[in-house]
Amino acid sequence: MRWYHGLLAALWLTACNAILGNIEHHLPAAAGGEGSDESDGGLRNGGGGGGSGSTFQGDAAAAGEAASCEASACESPPPAKCQGNGQLETFDPQGSCEAGRCRYTERLISCSCAADKCTTDACASVTCDAPPKPRCTDATTRTSFAAMGECDDGICHYEQMDEACDGDDKCLEVGGNLTCVACLSNQNCGGTKPVCNLATHTCRAQPSCAGLAKSCGPNQDADCCASSVVPGGSFNRLNDSEHPATISDFRLDKYEVTVGRFRKFFAEIGKFELPEGAGKNINNADDPGWDASGNQQFSRELGYIEEQQLNCRNDASTKPTWTHDAGTSTEARPINCVGWKAAQAFCIWDGGRLPTDAEWNYAAAGGDKNRDYPWGSDVPDCDLANYRACLSGSSGAVAPVGSTPLGDGLYGQSDLAGNLYEWVQDYWDQDKLPATCRDCATLKTDVVGRVARGGSYALPDTKLSNSVRLGLDETTYRDDLGFRCAYAK
DSSP states (O other), X not given: OXXXXXXXXXXXXXXXXXHHHHHHHHSOOOTTSTTOSSBTTBOOOOOOOTTOEEEEEOOHHHHSSOSBOTTSOOOOOOOOEEOSSSEEEEEOSSOEEETTEEEEEEEEEESOEETTEESSOTTTTOOOOOXXXXXXXXXXXXXXXXXXXXXXXXXXXXXXXXXXXXXXXXXXXXXXXXXXXXXXXXGXXXXXXXXXXXXXXXXXXXXXXTTOOOOBTTTTOBOTTOEEEXXXXXXXXXXXXXXXXEEOOEEEESSOOBHHHHHHHHHHTTSOOOOTTTTOOTTOTTOOOXXXXXXXXXXXXXXXXXXXXXXXXXXXXXXXOOOSSXXXXXXXXXXXXXXXXXXXXXXXXTTOBOOOHHHHHHHHTTGGGOOSBTTBSSOOOTTTOOOGGGOBTTBOOSOOTTSOGGGOOTTSOOOSSSSSEEEEEEEOBTBOOOSSEESOOOOOOSSOEEEEESOOTTSOGGGOSTTOEEEEETTOOOTTEEOOOEEOO
16 A cells, blocks of 8 residues: 555646646745846836837836835835946936836936846936926925926936925825915814815914804803813823823813704715825824725715704603704704714814813813812812702703803813713723823724723712723713813814
């Protein structure tokens, strides 16, 4: 039987070699390598001779740097190469960034060529009249090139001219022309004008605040869109020294988002679409921002938000604050019965985002004061917060925002404890917090839940502590659940 086993082994080895050979045959060759359809990392778009130019796309293998040019200049063209004995293929040293890739103008020089160099005058047939396209060298610098260049060893060199934008303006390419604008995205705006108008590239106030009556606070005469800067620092998450965190400056709504503000958003449904990455937290490099892949489905969901969420499915046992028609008695109440995704979309549309769990906790704890409650350590009562003990029979429930100013936090936020639970950005991962945190957020986990904070009118005072977190499915909408927004400083 040895001969039989040996024959099987030989057949098995032959089959493996055939499979591996087939796999190897279908693997793409390295850029510019033997057997590749590419030449020196560039895809040829056209030929030419006598110094005429066509465009090649630079590649990491040939250029010695990342192929993407979003954050770097295009100054590493593919190397020159002889095309037979009478022509040298070369590229202009300065390229243009197009669709995120470096592209270089090719030059086919007629000369005697050996060892990838011209052995006769390489500039005899070259005309340098095709400079690189103007480009934004970085976020604030416009770069252009002289119309005519000078030839050196067959390569065209063009004078480069850099011009810095004024102040904090950003460089923008529009139709091949460069201009300086105030903003490219909401990340370039902040303060009282957190929204970048992409039609004019200027920063503007929040759309939810346009023409909105001042009807918030204990006297119903305060700006419902008021916000304040929360100065950064360090504290203990959940008042637990095992979970220290450091937070950068950010701005946070004074009040929970009101019905009046949300009504502005409701009126715009179907008229806007959030772009990929919108609402990214500039303090957290890991934050991907808005995921636009589900925009179509989300738009359909928003179309039914009144019936599906805002009315809490018309459940008689609930107390939604939304009314189809505006009314003076409802506009200053916090919007409830809103799912996580609609809350996040509102904040991004309005120039912000949902705060992270750590940011919300930091504001409620008074930063390094590490308060038990937003107001301090005093036991909750109805002058400090709106919670279950404050209900009078069957009346009461959700109060207008800012009704208990004595319970405001150190940085001026109202209702951080009680009234409504508030959505934050993070996924719910039980109470598993990182050992250390710098502007962190739980952005991905195996569970689908999101974190809510602050307790509510319907719950006892034991749920008002800054150390209490709630995990909810992000599609949840309840009449004791709302949100507020955070913004760049």
